[in-house]
Amino acid sequence: MRVEELTSYEVIEKREIADINSVTYLCRHKKTGARVALVSNDDDNKVFYIGFRTTPKDSTGVAHILEHSVLCGSKEFPIKDPFIELAKGSLNTFLNAITYPDHTVYPVASCNDKDFQNLMHVYLDAVFYPNIYKNEAIFRQEGWHYELDENGELSYNGVVYNEMKGAFSSPDAVLFREITTALYPHTTYSCESGGDPKVIPELTYEQFKDFHRTYYHPSNSYIYLYGNMDMAEKLTFIDEHYLSAYDALEVDSEVASEAPFDAPVRRVREFPISEGENADENTYLDAGRGRPPGQGTLCGVPDSGLCAVYGSGGAAEEGAD
Numbered sequence: 001m002r003v004e005e006l007t008s009y010e011v012i013e014k015r016e017i018a019d020i021n022s023v024t025y026l027c028r029h030k031k032t033g034a035r036v037a038l039v040s041n042d043d044d045n046k047v048f049y050i051g052f053r054t055t056p057k058d059s060t061g062v063a064h065i066l067e068h069s070v071l072c073g074s075k076e077f078p079i080k081d082p083f084i085e086l087a088k089g090s091l092n093t094f095l096n097a098i099t100y101p102d103h104t105v106y107p108v109a110s111c112n113d114k115d116f117q118n119l120m121h122v123y124l125d126a127v128f129y130p131n132i133y134k135n136e137a138i139f140r141q142e143g144w145h146y147e148l149d150e151n152g153e154l155s156y157n158g159v160v161y162n163e164m165k166g167a168f169s170s171p172d173a174v175l176f177r178e179i180t181t182a183l184y185p186h187t188t189y190s191c192e193s194g195g196d197p198k199v200i201p202e203l204t205y206e207q208f209k210d211f212h213r214t215y216y217h218p219s220n221s222y223i224y225l226y227g228n229m230d231m232a233e234k235l236t237f238i239d240e241h242y243l244s245a246y247d248a249l250e251v252d253s254e255v256a257s258e259a260p261f262d263a264p265v266r267r268v269r270e271f272p273i274s275e276g277e278n279a280d281e282n283t284y285l286d287a288g289r290g291r292p293p294g295q296g297t298l299c300g301v302p303d304s305g306l307c308a309v310y311g312s313g314g315a316a317e318e319g320a321d
């Protein structure tokens, strides 16, 4: 069957891109409005990903904690660490999950047909039917929980909590945070999508589940398939097993524009250094520039003069292995 003949999707645009020997499609899942991009060619290294626009309103790290948590077992794959198990036996050429300041993606690639189908299935099940609703312990383990330390004192622990404590101990990360907050004070970029360790313990289990209910919905998703495969068959699988169970939902995940400043803004932020270290050699300077209005925010990456946008505190990246 051809993509054009599928009744559950409509083709919005079909285009041949000779440079990459590909036929490309932009499609829309009719029932939910899920967006789909297809790049069909003879490359055996097949790629699938599903992404959601996740625009947090605080710095509890909810998007990042959720990214970890959906990978801790799902309806059809109810084991503790399906991805660690998968990575062991799979022929994948790429397997990861990444939280960006305004979206979360779950990409996977493999040259083997069966392996590819299996990985795609596990990812779709993870994002749509994670065990987080049944098992609060997943949130506690990946997010934050209380623990008695070796001195018998109550302290915080949690995978993301610890990871972000590490990220926040880097001056580059602190600098990155500061410049984004200064440039985009009224948007989601003023929040730390990875989670600020000081704020992470404010996140409740209810808010965490609500975030999944709101943003991990087909209407707020983008699905991508690339390579040598039967695209129509894959789209049918995705519709029948996942998308068709949902109705369309209005998801308010858009990133508002930030109004330009009247004058340059200057910020100074102090950070601790070790005793004996010299402040002169530990001082950082960064200059940032907001994207001018009208240029759009395709992927919402703020222009920042001297620092790598996804280098440190801005994006939290997970190795699935």
Ligand SMILES: [Zn+2]
Pocket: 064, 068, 160, 163, 316, 317, 318
């Ligand atoms: Zn992480």
